[in-house]
Amino acid sequence: MIKETIAAIATGMSNSGIGIIRMSGPEAISIADSIFVSARKNFRLSDAATHTVHYGNIVYEDNIIDEVLVIIMKAPNSYTREDVVEIDCHGGVYVMKKILDVLIKSGARTAEPGEFTKRAFLNGRIDLAQAEAVIDIINSKNKYALSNSVKLLNGKLSEQITEIRKDLINNIAYIEAALDDPEHISLDNYGDKLLITVDNYIDKVDNLIKTVDNGKIFTQGVKTVIIGKPNAGKSSILNILAGYDRAIVTDIAGTTRDTIEEQINLAGITLNLVDTAGIRNTKDVVEEIGVNKAKELVGEADLILYVVDSSTELDENDYDILNIIKDRKTVILLNKSDLDTVTDADRIADITDSKVISVSAKDNTGLDELSDAIVELFASGEIDYNDEVYVSGERNKEALEETLESLKLVKKSITEGLPEDFYTIDLMNAYEQLGKITGESVEDDLVNEIFSKFCMGK
Amino acid sequence: MNVVENYDVAVVGAGHAGCEAALACARLGLETIMFTVSVESIALMPCNPNIGGSSKGHLVRELDALGGEMGKNIDATFIQSKMLNKSKGPAVHSLRAQADKQEYSKRMRNVLENTDHLTIRQAEVSELIAEDGIIKGLKTFSGAVYNTKAVVLCTGTYLKARCIFGDVSYYTGPNGLLAANYLSDSMRKLGIELVRFKTGTPARVDGRTIDFDKMEEQCGDTPIVPFSFTTDPDDVQKEQISCWLTYTNEKTHDIIRKNIDRSPLYSGVIHGTGPRYCPSIEDKVMRFADKDRHQVFIEPEGNYTHEWYLGGMSSSLPEDVQYDMYHTVPGLEHAKIVRNAYAIEYDCINPIQLKPSLEFKKIKGLFSGGQLNGSSGYEEAAVQGLIAGINAAMEVLGREPLILDRSEAYIGVLIDDLVTKENHEPYRMMTSRAEYRLLLRQDNADMRLTEYGYKVGLISEKRYRHLLEKKEMIDKEINRLKSIVIGGSDSVNEKLMQMNSTALNNGTSLADLIRRPELNYDMITDFDPDRQPLPKDVIEQVNINIKYEGYISRELKQVEHFKKLEKKLIPADIDYDDISGLRIEARQKLKSYSPRSIGQASRISGVSPADITVLLVYMEQHRR
Structure with a gap:
């Protein structure tokens, strides 16, 4: 009964010397073949003997992703008794994720927790004692994944998905009600109307996919605090990193009083960004709460981005802050490099060992350097990533991509002038895929929707 | 005795x-x-x-x-x-x-x-x-x-x-x-x-007291398509009797709303659960308050009688309310009721x-x-x-x-x-x-x-042979249409334009032409000189199968996956209490439904994909 080809990162999701991506299933070798360019001319993995190792590059859309070793193990002499391909790559998280991504784009799907072992068992590879262990793994991991895939969604995104789903089922129900009761409900010109809606969905889902790519969908990641004096430009930096306006950015010092969370992905590392009220000695009570909170957050942070306004002199506040963040993982951002520089990098380097980068939130400069600096800090492997979180993230992305695909098919059906009953086939697919993300089952939704919204029957 | x-x-x-x-x-x-x-x-x-x-x-x-x-x-x-x-x-x-x-x-x-x-x-x-x-x-x-x-x-x-x-x-x-x-x-x-x-069911009224002039006529189709595959379509073409369409209005709804407390459904006399798709008129009025009218289909009960059926107005309201309510409907102002509407438990x-x-x-x-x-x-x-x-x-x-x-x-x-x-x-x-x-x-x-x-054993040998022949004709014709490729000559393109279709640049199979939304099997007869006459039902199948091939093959793929789970039968003597990994809810559901296959088990609400995996692993364990 097992047919699909599955893939997963077999080593942990942390930076290590070597990473292994494993793939199992009937298409494993052909999928690997489609993205592997051997160092040997005209060599194809499908011609390779079982249990052989091959050297070459993973190439996708003409880009070399990594230099790898590929190990071929043919059925039934493999762990799962299916065709298995292992790709040994450089162990960076970013590279492993990229390769897995490419495998999925080429036809594999993300493995469920414990699925390799499950296949090994169902294909008769492992014995009865091990089977018990398999059940345990599946159970615990599923519980984890189940609770996580829902919990990990941040509220806003889950809201967006729920909203699209609600709208989808409403449209499906309308069409179905009309098909079921054509004498009561008319579908005249419904296609034109639906086309506008579907275009809108396509945009929304497209954006969601980008969001997932940037890692915003999860509340877990490297806890990153942006601090600085009022009006140093913390919010502007955050907005640039996050890619859209979130905090209110004004010229009045002390605008941002609450901490704001945002997830971004820099070179494969998920940063959970927290903006804080400016730290300074203040008598403003409201501001005070923010400042205390910020001091507290600095204590909990994995990474601190300290924003200094380079157009003003360092003052007592700066020394205070630099004192607080001494010995912490910190990148210092000299903001407003577009203005006349009063405080420069050398000046700060006298006080602290942290990396200093000149940026301009206004001109969008210095961000590449920042990204490199962060990667450098974490490439040393001090932060672990939770691979379960990553797996459900990948699955969500798959679901979103399938949603997008289905919506495009609806659009195609409408523009090609197919009858209305064809629309609901793909609309329903989209609805089901989105349900996988929010963890809602589809059961009887449609029939209930039809009955509650439409007055049916004679 | x-x-x-x-x-x-x-x-x-x-x-x-x-x-x-x-x-x-x-x-x-x-x-x-x-x-x-x-x-x-x-x-x-x-x-x-x-x-x-x-x-x-x-x-x-x-x-x-x-x-x-x-x-x-x-x-x-x-x-x-x-x-x-x-x-x-x-x-x-x-x-x-x-x-x-x-x-x-x-x-x-x-x-x-x-x-x-x-x-x-x-x-x-x-x-x-x-x-x-x-x-x-x-x-x-x-x-x-x-x-x-x-x-x-x-x-x-x-x-x-x-x-x-x-x-x-x-x-x-x-x-x-x-x-x-x-x-x-x-x-x-x-x-x-x-x-x-x-x-429930609506009232029947005497057709001689209905004013059909106030209603819209609903005619039957010509030609008539029979239900049975064994009925010769020629045998069922006949004169038909029309149905009629009229509507309820605010007056009707007012009467219902005023008397709703006298409805046994609302007063609690009826305990049974009714269907949502076939609501009584009082249900429609109460649940869809924003609708200012509902359709009423007036349908003949037969040639033998003057009785007409009031489709869409089933009710369990008291007799006097029924009288008042039906009489507000255009065309039914003077209708004599033959049988009351009623609910049945x-x-x-x-x-x-x-x-x-x-x-x-x-x-x-x-x-x-x-x-x-x-x-x-x-x-x-x-x-x-x-x-x-x-x-x-x-x-x-x-x-x-x-x-x-x-x-x-x-x-x-x-x-x-x-x-x-x-x-x-x-x-x-x-x-x-x-x-x-x-x-x-x-x-x-x-x-x-x-x-x-x-x-x-309920279908005769003859009927079965006939079906096999039909299948063969369909397959043959589909293959033929896929294999014949025509080029974009001036005469072909001119005809295509006449049919609001686009011209051909290069060779295209007849099947591809049929697939175009604006064309069908019959319309491309001119491009297909070798076509042999085929029965109507064969042509219908050929046309549908070619036109919607993409969708059909997608569904066939889904069916393939579905079948695998359906074919995995659960032993009748399985002891769900013996399966350690099942969640309690799933265990209870599986016990009470005792599904026949893994597929059926997966459709029971409260049985999760993880439970199905546990079940599969358990079954495999016992098979060995």
């Missing part, structure tokens, strides 16, 4: 389910006895005067392909016919015919009476006889005992039936017929769980007690079909009756049961839904319930199911 007789199969009830069940058993050569409280009420249509409609039409076609009678019966007795959804895709085309109710019953009775091995008996069955979980026969109210190898229950809405309007209620079946008041208790004694459902079973063969899990040889299983509608009843009858016969004959899955037939969807899902209202078929709708079309029911009917 009481009468004692022996039969192979007893069928309890002679409605649409009972007729199909009894005919199937008798036609398979089993000595069959069919019980009815009244021989005059055989194949009675106590509610709407039509057969078919959206998705119900599919059921009738499927039943016909399996060797059932309903399709033939309506073809012989209809007075108007319509293909619904003709402007939509082929998957949702649905045939519906208005019946001459009396003719319909009469013809069915005639067929039954002329079927060998079939005995019709007027009597109220009051008791089932079973020993050690095996059915042994039944007893009638008068004390006669019938020893049988199988019993098929098709009691419809008759068990402890109660008809209600306002504060008036009668303990009768539909149309004032005798209710069956004892069988429920006997079933309970055998451990069968019963629930109470409700449905009845006992039916919780169908999760049944296997997909419609046999009770706990009582071998006892089968159940139709409204007793919590469904509603003549067509839903008929197909269940047929399947229950066939499987009772298969059991007596020691053969494998006929189980259609969700990818093969609407019948499969209907039965799977009934036996697998929690059902809280009378179940009606809908096309949206079918996952593989594009494959389960009414036009290809014969292609899908004739072979099953043939294997069971």
Whole structure:
């Protein structure tokens, strides 16, 4: 009964010397073949003997992703008794994720927790004692994944998905009600109307996919605090990193009083960004709460981005802050490099060992350097990533991509002038895929929707 | 001394389910006895005067392909016919015919009476006889005992039936017929769980008092398409009787709202659960308060009578309110009511007690079909009756049961839904319930199911051969159209432009041309000089299969995956308590439903994919 080809990162999701991506299933070798360019001319993995190792590059859309070793193990002499391909790559998280991504784009799907072992068992590879262990793994991991895939969604995104789903089922129900009761409900010109809606969905889902790519969908990641004096430009930096306006950015010092969370992905590392009220000695009570909170957050942070306004002199506040963040993982951002520089990098380097980068939130400069600096800090492997979180993230992305695909098919059906009953086939697919993300089952939704919204029957 | 007789199969009830069940058993050569409280009420249509409609039409076609009678019966007795959804895709085309109710019953009775091995008996069955979980026969109210190898229950809405309007209620079946008041208790004694459902019917009025000028005429189709694959279309072209359309209005709604506290539904007199898809007019007005009017279809009950059916206005309001309310409807101002509208409450079973063969899990040889299983509608009843009858016969004959899955037939969807899902209202078929709708079309029911009917023994050798020939013609023609490639000559392109299509740049197969939304098989005749004349139904299949090939092949792929899970059968003696990894809810559900396959298990609400994996691992462990 097992047919699909599955893939997963077999080593942990942390930076290590070597990473292994494993793939199992009937298409494993052909999928690997489609993205592997051997160092040997005209060599194809499908011609390779079982249990052989091959050297070459993973190439996708003409880009070399990594230099790898590929190990071929043919059925039934493999762990799962299916065709298995292992790709040994450089162990960076970013590279492993990229390769897995490419495998999925080429036809594999993300493995469920414990699925390799499950296949090994169902294909008769492992014995009865091990089977018990398999059940345990599946159970615990599923519980984890189940609770996580829902919990990990941040509220806003889950809201967006729920909203699209609600709208989808409403449209499906309308069409179905009309098909079921054509004498009561008319579908005249419904296609034109639906086309506008579907275009809108396509945009929304497209954006969601980008969001997932940037890692915003999860509340877990490297806890990153942006601090600085009022009006140093913390919010502007955050907005640039996050890619859209979130905090209110004004010229009045002390605008941002609450901490704001945002997830971004820099070179494969998920940063959970927290903006804080400016730290300074203040008598403003409201501001005070923010400042205390910020001091507290600095204590909990994995990474601190300290924003200094380079157009003003360092003052007592700066020394205070630099004192607080001494010995912490910190990148210092000299903001407003577009203005006349009063405080420069050398000046700060006298006080602290942290990396200093000149940026301009206004001109969008210095961000590449920042990204490199962060990667450098974490490439040393001090932060672990939770691979379960990553797996459900990948699955969500798959679901979103399938949603997008289905919506495009609806659009195609409408523009090609197919009858209305064809629309609901793909609309329903989209609805089901989105349900996988929010963890809602589809059961009887449609029939209930039809009955509650439409007055049916004679 | 009481009468004692022996039969192979007893069928309890002679409605649409009972007729199909009894005919199937008798036609398979089993000595069959069919019980009815009244021989005059055989194949009675106590509610709407039509057969078919959206998705119900599919059921009738499927039943016909399996060797059932309903399709033939309506073809012989209809007075108007319509293909619904003709402007939509082929998957949702649905045939519906208005019946001459009396003719319909009469013809069915005639067929039954002329079927060998079939005995019709007027009597109220009051008791089932079973020993050690095996059915042994039944007893009638008068004390006669019938020893049988199988019993098929098709009691419809008759068990402890109660008809209600306002504060008036009668303990009768539909149309004032005798209710069956004892069988429920006997079933309970055998451990069968019963629930109470409700449905309703509108008033009938005298056509001579209807002002049709105030209504819109609803004509039938020409040409008429028959239901049965065996009916020659030429034989059914005839003059048709129109239906009429009118609407309720604010006045109607006002009267209903003012008197809603007198409705037994709202006052709590009725306890049964009613269907949401077929709400009473008071339900519509209360639940959809924003609608200022509702459609009312005025349908003839037959040629024999002046009675007309008021489709869309079923009600259980008191008689005086009914009078006032109906008289507000344009065209019905002076209408004389012949029969009041009423609601009916009845006992039916919780169908999760049944296997997909419609046999009770706990009582071998006892089968159940139709409204007793919590469904509603003549067509839903008929197909269940047929399947229950066939499987009772298969059991007596020691053969494998006929189980259609969700990818093969609407019948499969209907039965799977009934036996697998929690059902809280009378179940009606809908096309949206079918996952593989594009494959389960009414036009290809014969292609899908004739072979099953043939294997069971209800389809003749001749009819089966005819189907095989049809299949071959279709395949051949599709292949031919795919292999012929034409170029974009000036004459071809000119004709294409004339048909609002786009010109060809390079070689294109005839199949590709048919696939264009604006073209079809008939339109490209000029480009296809070698075309041989083919029967209409063959051309229809060729056209649909080519045009929607992309969608069809996608659904076929899904079916492939679905089938794998369906074929993984769960051993009947599996002990769910022995499976350590199952969640408690899943364990309880699996125990109470005892699904036949992994596929069915996965559709039970409360059983998660993780539970299914645990189950698979456990089964594999035990297989070794």
